[in-house]
Amino acid sequence: MFGLQNFWRNGWLSFVATVMMTITLLTLSTYLLLTFLVRITTIQLQEKVNMRVDFHEDVSDGQIKDIQTELANRQDVKTIIYISKQEALERFIKVSPELKDAIDEAKNPLPRGLEIQPVDPKDLEGILAYLQRPQVAPLVESNTYTDSRDAIKRLIDLTHLARNVGFGVSVTFGIASMIVILYTIVLTIYSRREELDIMRLVGASTGFVRLPFLIEGVLYGIIGTIISTIILYVGAQQFAPVLTRYLASVIDFKALFMQNLALLIFVQLAVGIFIGTVSNWLGTRRFLKV
């Protein structure tokens, strides 16, 4: 009751604190969304990274089957698919339809192979080591990883970099915003320190003096969340088509936003109420002296 009253009657200060809270939460949510975006992009890119192993003509189906079983049992292999000569041909034609007539289906020259999807692109190194063992190496005609090793490595490094930088930036911004909002609230309390003195001098207990300030803190969090979510929602509607186009349809940004809306609201509320109450608690503690 007093919390709400203070909020309205301290119009200007409440306004400043609410604006700061909104900016803080908006920054936080934006970085959160970008982090989601980077994560999903890297996951999707990683899923595109796989290895194709082709075997010599004279290797028996049984031998391939044995290797497939052994690979399938490895922890770092997510999926493994056997590609028959027929399958290999179909894939080839799909990629290069103009060469369809050049190939005699009866004398299919394409090799049999295995398509290996690692749990993590990094795991391809280990899988390659397995394939290079003396028992296996002579059977293998070629593998795609050896050819694109450098490119894949660079991709892995890039996605890690993006993830770490994204995380670092959000943590830095989060801490910076927290300090700013904390100081804003402490300043609003500083301007009302006389009020705190009066309350104490007429016999109000510390808890009684503080409670309205804590409620104000909660209000900053709730109102900040509402405003920031509205801005985010409108922003997502406006920029989603641009972002989706930029991301080359890897991700539907609008869908991503809507899927994570509940989480975003929850995180904003939790962070907003936390910062609001902690700042008010620290602020009132600082000035409750008499």
Added chain:
Amino acid sequence: MDANSREGRNLSLRPTPSATDINAPVALKTPRTPSLAQPPKKTSPLVELLDVKKYYGQVKALDGISFSAQEGEFISFVGASGAGKSTLVKLLIREERPSAGEIQVVGRNIAALSFAEVPFYRRKLGVVFQDFKLLSQKTVAENVAYALEICDVDDAEIRERVPKILNLVGLARFAKRYPHEISGGEQQRTAIARALVHNPQIVIADEPTGNLDPESSLEVIDSFKKINETGTLVILASHNKAIVDNLRRRVILLRDGKIISDQTPGRYAL
């Protein structure tokens, strides 16, 4: 907070529990002492200071003050600026602790109160300040009600008692105004209403007329006389000669932190 309030209720500073009962109706018109003509009964003193000293660095604001005050007394502390009046008030409301000596209020040394106990002690007092100390964000009625809210008085009781006390100090029509919308005298009467609404046993006023014109000053002092007639101990710090002389009650003269004279009825003579 619960622990504190329980502790606070045990911290009864009044000898008669019925009189301390915050829920008791406002009964300012019923004198606790039969007649003003009779000197107050000699019981154990409500307030007793024993060789109290307060130093601010090298400055001796109070230098060995001793006096005692009974229920029903009206004591004026007079003296020039810097004589120690305000320091004395600060010590009595436990805004500050003495550097040495004891301050007993109903047998309890208030210097020993913990930070958490202090609010419960202050609720036994009614304090009026020179600068009113009203909450600027609250209306006249809300300021007065605040003194009851902090004591956990229920809403119905507050709705009943606040208009009564505002009537008594002649502020009923300003109930919904904010402090900055009324005159200094009206603000001070609001502060007095706040100091009285919870029926304190001791009222302490620090230069309550310092910022007021003569007419308002008389009204304010009249309110204190009325409170005193109900048996409440009034401790007034003032440098207003006319007011103190008109009271014809006990006057304690301070100079350089020491008591120079203590007379009943006294006059403000330097």
